[in-house]
Amino acid sequence: MSEQIELSVNGRRVTVAAGSSVAVAMMIGGASCRTSVSGEPRGPLCGMGICYECRAEIDGVAHRRSCQIACMSRMAIKTDG
Amino acid sequence: MSAGKYDVVIVGAGIVGAACALECAREKMRVAVVDHDVIGGGATAAGMGHIVAMDDSDAQFALTRFSQQLWQQARAELPDDVEYTQCGTIWVATDDEEMAEVHRKASYYEHRGVPVQILTAEELERLEPNLRKGMAGGLLVSEDGVLYPPCAARFLVEKAQALGAIVQLGAPVSEIGNGRVRRADGSELWAGVIVNAAGAWAPELTRDISVKKRKGHLVITDRYPGLVQHQLVELGYLKSAHSVTSDSVAFNVQPRRTGQVLIGSSRQYGAEHKEVDHEILTRMLQRAQEYMPSLAQTCAIRVWTGFRAATPDKLPLIGPWGEDSTLYLATGHEGLGITTSLATGRLLADQLVGRASMIPREPYLPSRTTTMEHAHV
Amino acid sequence: MVSARKQFDVLIVGGGPAGIAAAVSAAQSGKRVGLVDDNPAVGGQIWRGETAQSDSEAAAWIAKLHAWEVELCTGMRVFDAPAPGVLRVESSAGAHEFEYRKLILATGARERFLPFPGWTLQNVMGAGALQALVKSGLPISGKRVVVAGSGPLLLAVAAYLKNHGAKVVGIYEQASRAALAKFGLKVAGYGGKLAQAFSLRRELRNVPLMTNAWPVVAKGDGVLQSVVISRGGKHEEIASDYLACGFHLVPNTELTVLLGCRLQNGFVEIDHLQQTSVANVFCAGEPTGIGGVELSLIEGQIAGLVAIGKQDSAEDLFSVRRKMRRFAEALDRTFALRPELKALASAETIVCRCEDVKYGQLAQHRSWRDAKLHTRCGMGPCQGRICGPAAQFLLGWTPESVRPPIFPVALENLICETLEQDKEHTLVM
Numbered sequence: 001m002s003e004q005i006e007l008s009v010n011g012r013r014v015t016v017a018a019g020s021s022v023a024v025a026m027m028i029g030g031a032s033c034r035t036s037v038s039g040e041p042r043g044p045l046c047g048m049g050i051c052y053e054c055r056a057e058i059d060g061v062a063h064r065r066s067c068q069i070a071c072m073s074r075m076a077i078k079t080d081g
Numbered sequence: 082m083s084a085g086k087y088d089v090v091i092v093g094a095g096i097v098g099a100a101c102a103l104e105c106a107r108e109k110m111r112v113a114v115v116d117h118d119v120i121g122g123g124a125t126a127a128g129m130g131h132i133v134a135m136d137d138s139d140a141q142f143a144l145t146r147f148s149q150q151l152w153q154q155a156r157a158e159l160p161d162d163v164e165y166t167q168c169g170t171i172w173v174a175t176d177d178e179e180m181a182e183v184h185r186k187a188s189y190y191e192h193r194g195v196p197v198q199i200l201t202a203e204e205l206e207r208l209e210p211n212l213r214k215g216m217a218g219g220l221l222v223s224e225d226g227v228l229y230p231p232c233a234a235r236f237l238v239e240k241a242q243a244l245g246a247i248v249q250l251g252a253p254v255s256e257i258g259n260g261r262v263r264r265a266d267g268s269e270l271w272a273g274v275i276v277n278a279a280g281a282w283a284p285e286l287t288r289d290i291s292v293k294k295r296k297g298h299l300v301i302t303d304r305y306p307g308l309v310q311h312q313l314v315e316l317g318y319l320k321s322a323h324s325v326t327s328d329s330v331a332f333n334v335q336p337r338r339t340g341q342v343l344i345g346s347s348r349q350y351g352a353e354h355k356e357v358d359h360e361i362l363t364r365m366l367q368r369a370q371e372y373m374p375s376l377a378q379t380c381a382i383r384v385w386t387g388f389r390a391a392t393p394d395k396l397p398l399i400g401p402w403g404e405d406s407t408l409y410l411a412t413g414h415e416g417l418g419i420t421t422s423l424a425t426g427r428l429l430a431d432q433l434v435g436r437a438s439m440i441p442r443e444p445y446l447p448s449r450t451t452t453m454e455h456a457h458v
Numbered sequence: 459m460v461s462a463r464k465q466f467d468v469l470i471v472g473g474g475p476a477g478i479a480a481a482v483s484a485a486q487s488g489k490r491v492g493l494v495d496d497n498p499a500v501g502g503q504i505w506r507g508e509t510a511q512s513d514s515e516a517a518a519w520i521a522k523l524h525a526w527e528v529e530l531c532t533g534m535r536v537f538d539a540p541a542p543g544v545l546r547v548e549s550s551a552g553a554h555e556f557e558y559r560k561l562i563l564a565t566g567a568r569e570r571f572l573p574f575p576g577w578t579l580q581n582v583m584g585a586g587a588l589q590a591l592v593k594s595g596l597p598i599s600g601k602r603v604v605v606a607g608s609g610p611l612l613l614a615v616a617a618y619l620k621n622h623g624a625k626v627v628g629i630y631e632q633a634s635r636a637a638l639a640k641f642g643l644k645v646a647g648y649g650g651k652l653a654q655a656f657s658l659r660r661e662l663r664n665v666p667l668m669t670n671a672w673p674v675v676a677k678g679d680g681v682l683q684s685v686v687i688s689r690g691g692k693h694e695e696i697a698s699d700y701l702a703c704g705f706h707l708v709p710n711t712e713l714t715v716l717l718g719c720r721l722q723n724g725f726v727e728i729d730h731l732q733q734t735s736v737a738n739v740f741c742a743g744e745p746t747g748i749g750g751v752e753l754s755l756i757e758g759q760i761a762g763l764v765a766i767g768k769q770d771s772a773e774d775l776f777s778v779r780r781k782m783r784r785f786a787e788a789l790d791r792t793f794a795l796r797p798e799l800k801a802l803a804s805a806e807t808i809v810c811r812c813e814d815v816k817y818g819q820l821a822q823h824r825s826w827r828d829a830k831l832h833t834r835c836g837m838g839p840c841q842g843r844i845c846g847p848a849a850q851f852l853l854g855w856t857p858e859s860v861r862p863p864i865f866p867v868a869l870e871n872l873i874c875e876t877l878e879q880d881k882e883h884t885l886v887m
Contacts, residue, residue: 021595024591044587045583047587048568055839122831126831357861360874363875367873377869382838384862
């Protein structure tokens with residue numbers, strides 16, 4: 001797991017260990033995953049893909065559960081936070 | 082549960098019953114509303130909440146347009162959770178034949194003072210870029226709107242309560258008639274007038290009325306702000322609503338204020354179970370994707386069904402029924418219950434106080450149906 | 459978007475210990491056995507990240523899974539059962555359908571979340587959740603972590619985090635000292651692997667384990683900065699980078715309910731052969747009762763053996779299962795939630811995180827359905843999985859029946875193109 005992957009979170013470059021999830025990349029990048037209905041910044045809650053707090057846009061597709069998606073080189077992640 | 086004597090007991094706290102309760106309470110009647118479950122739990126909970134002027138027939142138009150105007154007058158006092166939005170409807174035409182229908186509709190509405198705009202293919206694409214390419218155009222009816230029905234029903238009930246109406250929830254009604262509403266727990270309410278506003282369940286209480294269940298499916302997506310701007314309905318919708326014998330689907334999508342997209346619609350006769358019917362859901366979604374390909378990749382969060390209360394002539398039953406002088410009906414609104422709820426309440430109250438209504442009441446009188454029959458599937 | 463239907467003699471849903479054990483047991487028959495799980499690899503929650511090369515009990519089981527050629531359908535999530543003997547699943551490639559003769563549901567459990575002020579801050583998450591995130595690459599070395607809530611999972615998580623360099627400030631368990639002591643003695647009495655699990659005490663040597671303790675407020679500006687813990691009537695504020703907080707487990711029963719299986723007290727009703735109330739459908743592991751890894755392995759084996767007609771072999775495991783069930787009952791008693799936890803949420807505390815519905819709003823309603831319709835609580839993508847158990851604890855509301863899809867899916871995946879094949883079957887489940 002020493003290989004590093006580079007991807008972007010809201011346009012900023014983030015480097016993670018290979019095998020990391022996108023949710024982790026967002027946390028490392030200091031971004032909240034989503035903004036709640038009443039404006040709260042949210043991050044992952046359940047870690048197993050059922051709470052939907054970790055939703056983010058990955059490579060143009062909205063509402064993807066980032067805790068269950070592995071980072072890939074040059075992925076573009078956009079959060080609404 | 083308390084017993085008591087009321088001027089009016091309304092059975093059914095859906096949006097129609099709620100509107101009736103409010104109008105009767107406004108006339109200073111002693112009102113009780115009873116329901117076996119929660120406020121707005123039947124078709125009110127299941128439907129789209131579209132407020133639409135419908136030109137299906139002159140009588141349909143009169144009722145929907147009148148009621149729509151009542152909603153507009155009420156909008157300032159509607160609480161936020163009713164989510165009233167005047168987003169307008171666009172009737173979508175896919176070919177020349179449907180464009181001809183657009184022109185006919187436009188003329189019908191204009192003649193009656195409903196502001197409309199005929200949209201060319203380019204204008205339609207500009208207003209709704211996510212519709213598939215190659216549409217012929219459409220008709221924009223800008224005064225149509227949408228709202229969230231359960232909260233609207235609750236708002237009407239609360240207004241009625243503020244005027245003294247009593248609301249009793251949670252006990253099923255087993256029998257109504259001759260001034261008495263009897264519940265399954267044995268308790269009773271006595272009323273000068275009983276209003277059967279029980280929607281798809283109305284025939285269980287008043288056996289001989291011409292109301293049948295018409296099942297529908299809906300799907301709601303996650304939030305995609307801007308994906309859809311107006312309530313979009315295919316012109317084939319009326320063919321679907323018209324069909325009295327077969328199952329049908331029609332393209333019908335609604336933007337909710339949350340940014341979620343509500344997708345319908347389907348109609349089935351004879352389906353009595355509330356489980357999701359995969360075959361009709363498939364047809365409905367295939368139709369939706371045909372009109373709006375980008376829906377394919379949206380995240381569908383929930384699917385549900387509901388039962389509309391349908392009558393043979395597609396007009397509701399509003400008025401006295403049968404030999405029992407205490408019994409009135411306010412049901413049979415099919416897919417227009419949200420729109421026509423306020424007018425229904427008015428028409429009912431007008432009849433109870435013996436006053437002329439703003440529109441003729443004859444087309445909706447239940448007595449007209451004694452010579453009609455539902456077509457059998 | 460549906461490839462041809464895959465057919466299995468025995469299909470197992472859920473790749474945690476119960477599912478793996480069921481699959482291994484069934485595969486020895488030579489029949490076609492499939493295992494579906496929505497994670498990229500098997501292991502479920504407790505064995506997340508384990509492989510055949512790991513240095514653990516999990517490794518042996520996973521090695522057998524490969525040896526017996528169980529068809530692993532990972533990255534797939536079951537969302538519907540459109541016809542008898544058919545499941546629909548979603549993967550990143552679209553929708554797929556699996557046909558089965560026998561179905562074993564090993565869908566595991568999820569953490570129970572109880573709302574308290576600040577629980578929606580970033581870096582406040584479940585206990586298992588933090589462990590899962592660290593396994594998915596979250597750097598935790600040197601970070602301060604408060605572990606709170608209830609259940610044996612707290613100890614396992616604390617040990618794991620500590621082994622990965624976290625500064626675990628303390629474990630704050632709501633159960634009483636007496637209850638835990640009684641449980642500890644019971645555990646010692648089981649010997650073997652269970653005692654091993656609880657010898658975590660050695661690993662957690664310098665980590666205080668506090669009982670009668672629970673979080674009352676999480677503080678921070680968008681992100682967690684400190685946690686206020688109530689302990690013995692006193693409040694203590696602890697600076698922290700993460701709060702790993704979960705209140706024991708609730709079973710994932712949605713698929714079983716969709717299939718029509720009966721529940722009892724919220725768990726799946728099964729007979730001595732792990733059969734549910736629906737013909738050809740079995741259930742093993744946490745959905746039948748929260749009992750931990752050992753019980754899950756036994757139940758999984760029994761279900762797998764019965765599914766291939768080896769009831770005699772299954773019966774050999776009955777006495778061990780009885781013993782493990784007593785452990786499960788002890789778990790239940792020990793980690794029962796105390797009533798003080800009902801007061802953690804204030805009227806302003808969000809209960810439904812998908813729709814930001816506060817406790818005060820919910821409490822005005824008469825039932826789950828009433829609240830759902832009028833506040834939209836439970837109408838979000840979690841479909842009530844997070845807020846439902848909280849509402850049940852706080853307000854006594856029982857959840858409604860389940861409709862497909864049991865997880866949100868891409869709209870196009872709701873389109874069933876293979877229905878022509880089912881014309882003879884009833885479509886009503």
